[in-house]
Amino acid sequence: MTDFRISRRQFATGAAAGGAAAALGLKPAEAQNFGGAELIEAAKKEGKLIYYTANFTEVEQETIRAFNKRFPFVRIELVRAPGGQLITRVRTEAAAGKLTADVIDHSDRALMQPLEDLFQDYAPPNAAAYREDVLISKKLWPRITVGWAIAYNAELVKNPPKSWMDLTKPEYGPKLIGQVIAPSGGTTWTRVMFERQVLGEDYHKKQAATQPVLYPSGAPLSDALVRGEVSIAPLLYNICYVKKRDGAPVEIFFPPEGVPVNFFASGVTKTAANPNAGRLWLNWCMSDEGQAFMIKEQGNLTALKTPPVYPPGWDPKAVKVWAPDFQQYVALQKQWIEEWNKTYGYRQ
Amino acid sequence: MATFDSAAFAEHGAAWATTRDTGERAARLRAAGRWLWSAGLMLILAFLVLYPVAMLLLGALTNTNPVVDGFGVFDLSPANFVTVLSNPNVHLALANSLIACGGGTALAVLIGLTFSWVVVRTDTPCKRFIAAASLIPLFVPPLVAAVAWAILASPKTGLLNSVLAGIGFNWRLNVYSMAGLIAIFGIYYAPYVYMFTAAALRNMDPALEEAAEISGASAFKTLITVTFPLIAPAIISGMLLSFIVMLGIYGIPAVLGTPGDVPVLTTYIFKLTAWTPPLYSTAAAVALILMVVTGLLVWLQQIVVSRRSYTTVAGKAFRPAVLRLGRWRYFTLGLAVAYLLIVVVLPTLALIVAAFRKFMFIRNLQSLFDTRQYSLIHFERLFDNPLVLRSIVNTMEVGLITALVGGVLAFAIGYTVNRTRLSGRRTIDVISTLPVAIPGLVVGVAYLWAWIGLPGGLYGTIWILALAFIARFMPDTVKALSTSLMQIHRELEEAAWICGRGLLATIRTVVLPLVRPGVIAAMTLLFILAIRELGSSLFLYTSNTMVMAVLLLDYYEGGNIGITAAFSLVQTVLLAVLIGLAHWLSRGGTNSGVGQAG
Numbered sequence: 001m002t003d004f005r006i007s008r009r010q011f012a013t014g015a016a017a018g019g020a021a022a023a024l025g026l027k028p029a030e031a032q033n034f035g036g037a038e039l040i041e042a043a044k045k046e047g048k049l050i051y052y053t054a055n056f057t058e059v060e061q062e063t064i065r066a067f068n069k070r071f072p073f074v075r076i077e078l079v080r081a082p083g084g085q086l087i088t089r090v091r092t093e094a095a096a097g098k099l100t101a102d103v104i105d106h107s108d109r110a111l112m113q114p115l116e117d118l119f120q121d122y123a124p125p126n127a128a129a130y131r132e133d134v135l136i137s138k139k140l141w142p143r144i145t146v147g148w149a150i151a152y153n154a155e156l157v158k159n160p161p162k163s164w165m166d167l168t169k170p171e172y173g174p175k176l177i178g179q180v181i182a183p184s185g186g187t188t189w190t191r192v193m194f195e196r197q198v199l200g201e202d203y204h205k206k207q208a209a210t211q212p213v214l215y216p217s218g219a220p221l222s223d224a225l226v227r228g229e230v231s232i233a234p235l236l237y238n239i240c241y242v243k244k245r246d247g248a249p250v251e252i253f254f255p256p257e258g259v260p261v262n263f264f265a266s267g268v269t270k271t272a273a274n275p276n277a278g279r280l281w282l283n284w285c286m287s288d289e290g291q292a293f294m295i296k297e298q299g300n301l302t303a304l305k306t307p308p309v310y311p312p313g314w315d316p317k318a319v320k321v322w323a324p325d326f327q328q329y330v331a332l333q334k335q336w337i338e339e340w341n342k343t344y345g346y347r348q
Numbered sequence: 349m350a351t352f353d354s355a356a357f358a359e360h361g362a363a364w365a366t367t368r369d370t371g372e373r374a375a376r377l378r379a380a381g382r383w384l385w386s387a388g389l390m391l392i393l394a395f396l397v398l399y400p401v402a403m404l405l406l407g408a409l410t411n412t413n414p415v416v417d418g419f420g421v422f423d424l425s426p427a428n429f430v431t432v433l434s435n436p437n438v439h440l441a442l443a444n445s446l447i448a449c450g451g452g453t454a455l456a457v458l459i460g461l462t463f464s465w466v467v468v469r470t471d472t473p474c475k476r477f478i479a480a481a482s483l484i485p486l487f488v489p490p491l492v493a494a495v496a497w498a499i500l501a502s503p504k505t506g507l508l509n510s511v512l513a514g515i516g517f518n519w520r521l522n523v524y525s526m527a528g529l530i531a532i533f534g535i536y537y538a539p540y541v542y543m544f545t546a547a548a549l550r551n552m553d554p555a556l557e558e559a560a561e562i563s564g565a566s567a568f569k570t571l572i573t574v575t576f577p578l579i580a581p582a583i584i585s586g587m588l589l590s591f592i593v594m595l596g597i598y599g600i601p602a603v604l605g606t607p608g609d610v611p612v613l614t615t616y617i618f619k620l621t622a623w624t625p626p627l628y629s630t631a632a633a634v635a636l637i638l639m640v641v642t643g644l645l646v647w648l649q650q651i652v653v654s655r656r657s658y659t660t661v662a663g664k665a666f667r668p669a670v671l672r673l674g675r676w677r678y679f680t681l682g683l684a685v686a687y688l689l690i691v692v693v694l695p696t697l698a699l700i701v702a703a704f705r706k707f708m709f710i711r712n713l714q715s716l717f718d719t720r721q722y723s724l725i726h727f728e729r730l731f732d733n734p735l736v737l738r739s740i741v742n743t744m745e746v747g748l749i750t751a752l753v754g755g756v757l758a759f760a761i762g763y764t765v766n767r768t769r770l771s772g773r774r775t776i777d778v779i780s781t782l783p784v785a786i787p788g789l790v791v792g793v794a795y796l797w798a799w800i801g802l803p804g805g806l807y808g809t810i811w812i813l814a815l816a817f818i819a820r821f822m823p824d825t826v827k828a829l830s831t832s833l834m835q836i837h838r839e840l841e842e843a844a845w846i847c848g849r850g851l852l853a854t855i856r857t858v859v860l861p862l863v864r865p866g867v868i869a870a871m872t873l874l875f876i877l878a879i880r881e882l883g884s885s886l887f888l889y890t891s892n893t894m895v896m897a898v899l900l901l902d903y904y905e906g907g908n909i910g911i912t913a914a915f916s917l918v919q920t921v922l923l924a925v926l927i928g929l930a931h932w933l934s935r936g937g938t939n940s941g942v943g944q945a946g
Contacts, residue, residue, distance in 0.1 A: 048892045056906035057899070061733050078735065078892030084621055088628060088793065089887055096800040098807055100890055155711060175411055183619075213607060214620070219907030227708045227909070228505045229607070239907060246725075248707045347437040347611060 010249065025098045033125040035283045040071070042276035048075040049277035052090065052101040054083045054185075055144065055264070056219065057240070059298055065222060066293045068283050074277045082217075083185045087111050088090035093270075094118050103280035105143055105266040108186030109136045110185075110330045112265040119267035122279060124286035126304075127174035134260035134263045134303050136326055142303040143285045144294065147321070148191045149237040149259065150224070156231045164199050164255045165277055167234070173210030177223045181214050182340040188218075188260040189333055192325050192340055204343045214346055226250060237311060241299025253313060258322040386772040389764060392757065393779040396819035400794040401782060407631035407797065428633035438616065438634065442641075445612040448601070449594040450530040455534025456590045459687065460541025461583065465571070468549040469477050471670050472677045475535035477686040479546070484692045486539040486873075487923040489880045489897065491599030491904060492916040493536050496695035497523050499702055499909075507698060507710065514713040525609030532600055535691045537590040543869060544831055548579035551832075553900035554669040567671055581834060584699040585827050592642055592784050593824070598883065613638055621793075628793055635786055640755035640827065646781050646823075653715075696920075702913035703727070726910035736892055736915070740922065743879055746813045750878035755871035758825035763855065765826070766833040767841070788883020790822060796887040808890045815890055817878040824877060825870045832866025872930045879923060 001295045034040065053060055057080045064076045079101070081089060086106060093099040099118065106112045119139040124130075127141075134142055150167070152160045163166055167177060182192045195203045213230050215221035224230050225250045237259075240252045266285070268278040285289045292308040294300040299311050301321075310316060340346070387624075409424045432438050463482045466472050485493070500508050501523035522528060556578065558569040576583065576864045598614040605612055613634060620631035673680060702708055704722045715721065730736055763768055765777045783791065795816045800807045836859065844854040860867070882897040889898055896919055901913045 044942075057735070057902040058729070058733075058906045060912065061735070079889070079891050081506050081886065082905065085886060088621075088882060089796070090795055091801060093807075099802060100808060153709070155709060216602075216606060217905065219905050223708075223907040223909050224607075227499075227502075229502060229925070243707075246706070260869075347440070 001113040002324040034070075034213065034287060035125055035280055039276055039280055039283070040197075043071070044073045046274040046277040047073060049102040049272075049274040049281060050075060050079065050100050051103045051105070051278075051281070052076045052079045052081075052086060053105040054081065054086045056080070059242075062297060063158065063179040063285070063290075063294065064149070065346065066259075067281060067290070068298070069285060070289070071280060074280060083108050083111065087115075090115065090118070099269060099271050100120065100273075101269055102272040102274045103266060103268055103281060105264055107262065107264050108189075109140070109263060109265045109326065110333065112128040112140055113137060113266075113330075118269055118271075119308060120246060120270045120272070120275065121280065122268045124198045124283050127285060129304050129306065130286075131303050131305055134323060136280075137267075140267045141282065141286060143266035143282060144264040145261055145301040145303045146187060146236045146264075147185075147239050147259045147261040148194070148234055149254050149302045150232065151225055151235045151250050151252045152232045153225055153228055153230075153249055154251045156228055160255075161232060161256075164195065164203075164234075167232070168203065168206035168210065172208065172232055173175075173212070175211055175213050176231045177207075177210055177212040178215055178224055179207075179212040179344070180218050180221055180234070181216060181344075181346055182337045184217050188339065189324045190262040190324050190329070191234065191260045192336060193329065194258060194322050198258055198337065204340055208344045212268075212344075214344065221288075232262065233248065237297035237301075241311065254315075254319045256318065256320075258320040260322050260324070261301055263323070365740050379447060382770050385764070386770050386776065388759060389776050390772060390779070393761075393776065396815065396822070397779050397782050400791065400798040400819070401786070403797040404632050404635065404786070405796040407629050407794070408636050410629060411485035420894060428629050429636075432630060432633045432637065437611070438613075438637075441611045441613045442637075444526070444605075444610055445595060445614075446607075448526060448533060448610070448612060449591050451526075451530035452533025452537060452594050453587055453591040455530060455581065456541050457537040459534065459538035460543075460586060460590075461576070462543050463684065463687070464542050464546035464549055465575075467575060467788040468546055469571045469669070469671055470677065470680060471577070471672050472680040472684070472709065474681060474684075478681075478688075481684065481688040481692060482542045482546075483539050483927070484688075484924070485536045486876055487917065487920055487927060488536065488695070489599065489882075489900065489919065490536070490597045491603065491882070491900065492699065492912075492920070493532065493695060494600040494603035495702075495904070496698040497528075497532055499698040500694055501528065501706065502607075505568050505708075505710065507701070507716070510710060510713050510716070510892065521610075523604050524610075525604075526608075526610050528604050528608065529601060529612075532604060533594045533597075535687075536600075537594055540590040540593065541583070541586035544582040544589070544828070545579055545872070547866060547869065548831065549575070552578060557669060582831050585831055588645060591826060592645065594641065595638065596786075596788060596883075598788070608920040632793075635791075639782070639786055642784060643782075646784065648697040664829060673729075693938060696917075699913045699917055701922075702909050703917050705910065708909055709752070721753050726914040727907075730911055730914050730918070735767070735899055739894045739896045739899045740918075742810060742875070742893055744922075744926075746810050746893075746895060747878045748815065749810065749814040749874045750821075751871040753814065754821065754825055754874045754878075757818060758870060758874075759867060761822070762829040762833050763859070766830050767836075767859070781819050781823045786820075788881060792816070792884040792887040794824040795819075795884060807888075808853050808892065810893055811883060812888050813893060813895065814878075816884045817874075819882055820881065821874055821877045825874050828870040828873055829863065829866055836862050844867055868930060870925060875930070876923065876927070879919075 049165055051060075057078065058082065060078055062076070067076070068074070077088075080086075083106065086104075087108075090099065090101065090104060093101075094099055094115075104112075104115075104119075113136050116137045116139055119137075122141070130142065150161060150164070154160075159171075161169070161172060166172070180188045182188055184327050192204075195207075213224075215224065218239050221230070221233050222243060225233050225235070225240075226243055235252075237252060237254070240250055244250050244252060253301060266282060268275055268282065272278050285294075288304070288308040291302045291304055293302075295302060295307070295309050295311050301311065302308070408428050409426065425480055428665050451714045458481075463478065467475050467482065472478065488496075498506075500506050501521040503509065503520050503524060506521060506523070512520060523532065524854060552575070555568050557574050561567075565573065594752055596614060598618055599611065601612045601615050602618065605615060617631045617634050620627045620634065652825045701716070704724070706721055706723055706725060710716050721819040761780050765773050765780075779824075786794070797813070799812060799815075806812045840862070844858045849857065880897060883900055885895050885898050886901075889895055896915075900912065900915050900919065903915055
């Protein structure tokens with residue numbers, strides 16, 4: 001277990017960078033390092049790339065639009081599938097020699113690591129600016145970083161919870177809280193680890209006693225929260241942020257005990273037909289400009305040592321970032337998820 | 349006494365021998381042709397059905413991916429079946445599936461049969477309108493129907509419950525329950541029963557009904573003891589098809605069953621494929637159990653149907669009798685209007701509200717009419733995505749290919765099974781029925797495993813999707829056509845043969861014109877099913893071949909009910925236009941009240 005508290009120095013640097021971030025979009029391409037003129041020219045010749053992701057289509061389309069403002073000559077063709085299904089597709093296509101993806105992006109690093117051999121050597125120009133401790137391979141990079149928060153429907157909840165521990169209080173039950181099931185994927189598994197390792201071994205038992213409503217994934221839960229089907233829910237900040245940004249009656253906060261974060265893994269495949277376009281896409285996503293866009297517009301976090309900007313509501317002096325130990329992330333998953341299922345009465 | 353002319357005899361004998369040789373050669377050729385025809389059909393079915401099912405079985409008996417791990421390293425074991433069969437959660441899901449689909453089927457039969465009778469055999473006003481309304485639910489993807497009803501009748505936030513609260517009622521609708529599942533299944537799958545029974549009622553010789561009435565039987569008694577028994581194969585086929593289709597539906601139980609904690613087999617299978625890591629082999633084992641259950645039902649249906657003759661379309665012209673209902677015709681019209689309200693108007697209104705409203709939080713009844721809450725933002729975002737237009741074009745393309753190629757293949761199979769005595773026709777029937785039992789989510793993986801390695805670049809094209817849909821919906825199409833084929837009396841074909849027509853000419857000039865409404869209905873059904881199909885598309889689409897159903901799921905999974913509803917409305921309108929076009933093309937046949945042979 002690793003506790004990554006943001007230092008004052010980091011905060012100061014981040015704040016300064018945050019102030020400059022608004023100007024980032026105005027910088028010409030040459031002023032930032034996206035891989036050099038040669039790469040840009042080669043990507044222009046390729047003209048397109050095929051991109052596999054487990055992230056949501058709508059979110060990815062926003063990112064692609066921002067990338068195309070900078071590099072309009074690269075057309076990105078998207079294939080989106082839920083985590084488990086994406087891995088099955090990638091493995092099967094690769095085995096049949098028909099892997100069409102140039103870039104693959106996945107939310108579960110534990111599922112991606114065994115596929116390392118499918119990827120070519122790749123590192124973004126600003127590789128040194130990234131935290132080494134979150135890298136599981138030199139070929140796979142944390143293009144996206146997401147963090148957990150607590151959200152509530154402001155129209156329905158007059159006395160909102162203020163911490164993770166508050167979610168165990170009987171006053172928030174029965175069926176007022178929505179929970180994403182533990183086996184839904186890497187991001188939820190990260191939160192489950194955090195709850196057990198940081199909030200206590202008995203946290204799940206106490207929380208389950210409030211009789212939460214279980215949802216298969218975060219997106220339908222966020223919709224249920226907006227509609228008022230449930231009133232409170234632990235959710236990824238980026239899922240709720242866009243709803244709040246667009247005017248939905250939701251409030252989100254980062255609980256004081258910590259914010260479990262999950263890092264995606266992205267890489268360029270060995271068989272890529274458009275490797276230069278793939279590299280350029282990842283270079284841009286990993287750049288300060290790309291990360292700032294995803295933080296500001298989509299409510300993501302970042303694995304950059306010095307964040308170019310912070311998401312709204314993020315107080316770097318107060319928020320404690322929590323990232324799982326990757327060995328434990330892999331080793332504990334099966335047993336702890338089974339125990340979670342039993343505690344919450346989820347039938348598997 | 350005539351003298352024996354040996355030369356003439358020899359000449360005659362030679363001529364006779366030549367004729368006999370020619371006849372034998374022709375017979376041999378015909379036999380070879382018949383054999384080739386059966387073999388050809390079996391080969392096509394082996395490619396489309398047996399090979400993917402074998403991959404599925406292989407997957408269920410191992411814990412490997414046949415493409416990734418190769419074919420030589422399997423450690424065959426029944427462990428997945430043992431695990432699945434001993435899992436109480438699977439027992440619960442199976443029981444829930446049978447209850448939900450059984451209840452839903454009973455309701456679908458009640459609704460479908462009532463409306464087919466109202467439309468075809470009564471003088472209820474606005475029949476064309478009722479006929480069109482009865483089919484509308486068929487266009488609505490299950491996921492969309494469920495989302496619309498969750499908006500309407502969720503116990504906490506449902507619009508109807510807000511209305512009930514607003515007018516002071518304490519009772520609440522709860523669609524997140526077993527009763528909710530049964531009701532939604534029943535009202536949305538009634539068109540399957542309607543399509544089968546309306547065609548049968550329209551094509552039925554009314555002589556037996558007239559005889560019953562002459563004998564003093566009341567209209568109701570005639571209906572129950574003569575009319576419905578006569579169209580029993582259509583009722584059973586519609587009932588079975590709707591039951592089996594419900595059994596394979598994911599969208600409705602996912603949206604309504606999950607919050608109500610009513611797990612069914614499809615949601616269980618989906619969970620197995622979506623968990624981290626995915627458990628496809630276990631999912632394949634569950635799917636094979638589902639196949640066995642469905643296979644038993646199909647077998648039962650065949651026994652019931654084969655015991656009796658249901659030929660009602662013969663060489664005699666007739667017009668189905670129309671029952672004069674008097675004042676009761678306004679009651680039947682009222683029933684139709686109520687059905688239309690429940691199944692079309694309310695869900696469409698819910699979708700319109702969701703598609704145009706910025707957010708679906710509705711504090712009270714007044715806020716529903718607050719115009720500041722409405723905008724075009726979801727449509728703007730929808731059409732801002734280049735994938736949307738591409739998915740629409742791809743879907744239309746794949747739907748058309750599926751309907752045309754699948755329709756021809758289904759006719760070939762249906763004719764071979766129902767109208768010939770070719771060897772192997774029973775096997776062809778059984779193989780073509782197999783896919784009905786395989787849930788789409790799992791069959792998608794089976795097709796991927798089976799066809800990705802084939803030379804010729806099938807993977808990544810529209811054709812792989814079309815082939816998967818043709819295979820997956822072959823039972824639906826063949827059964828839909830078989831009902832029409834079974835009703836044609838053999839005397840019509842025999843008359844053509846006596847007049848010197850060959851088999852193909854008989855099919856072209858006699859059979860096809862007679863079953864034209866059935867063929868067009870089957871192709872339309874195939875088109876609709878192909879456009880809605882999600883499960884088998886999930887693994888076969890690529891960046892160039894994105895289809896609407898997959899994109900719709902993406903939006904739903906993305907948690908944006910507004911864009912999901914907007915896209916659903918676009919899809920519904922597109923389908924309605926296309927179906928209207930198909931109906932217009934076939935109007936001569938379907939609306940004819942004259943007996944088909946007349």
